[in-house]
Amino acid sequence: NAGVTQTPKFQVLKTGQSMTLQCAQDMNHNSMYWYRQDPGMGLRLIYYSASEGTTDKGEVPNGYNVSRLNKREFSLRLESAAPSQTSVYFCASSLGPRPTNEKLFFGSGTQLSVL
């Protein structure tokens, strides 16, 4: 089992460019999440999907969109990147359906720089 796989690992964008971060899990988990990690601020939830076919906003959703393509895959899209979106992005999954009672499995992260 690969667990949670994220691509790409590194990305540099210019302001205004768009890109999609890909995430896939092979643990048959129901719930998937996107977090961003900034120095001194811990992990902040961008969007989550409690089950296939549903998505909901987290703490910091502005500037992002998500797609739960199927049970395995949950992508994060930046339509028009801004320097404030420079961060490390983590995808995570949990068995579901009550994510706050379950441990999260994290991917290895994507380091994104927006110039």
Place this chain on the structure above:
Amino acid sequence: GQQVMQIPQYQHVQEGEDFTTYCNSSTTLSNIQWYKQRPGGHPVFLIQLVKSGEVKKQKRLTFQFGEAKKNSSLHITATQTTDVGTYFCAASSNDYKLSFGAGTTVTVRA
């Protein structure tokens, strides 16, 4: 939203010494989780506490949930170089979203 405060932000420890990191909330929590992130790595789940006053041990790590379920602590005894990293608490208060603390970054002097 839910806020959890972690202190200290940084902990510099002599190898072999003990230390404690704390996680505090102004609201009652339904549960609390702890994660460890090694430098350059991703967060890895350590433990979940659910019951008031609960204490759990993992080798040299002792986790405690406060009686009022508003705070938690992680105590590490006889610190080793393998303990280097950032420790996060994550808590929820009966909704579907975990809120992470800012983390305690631990460095060890050999």
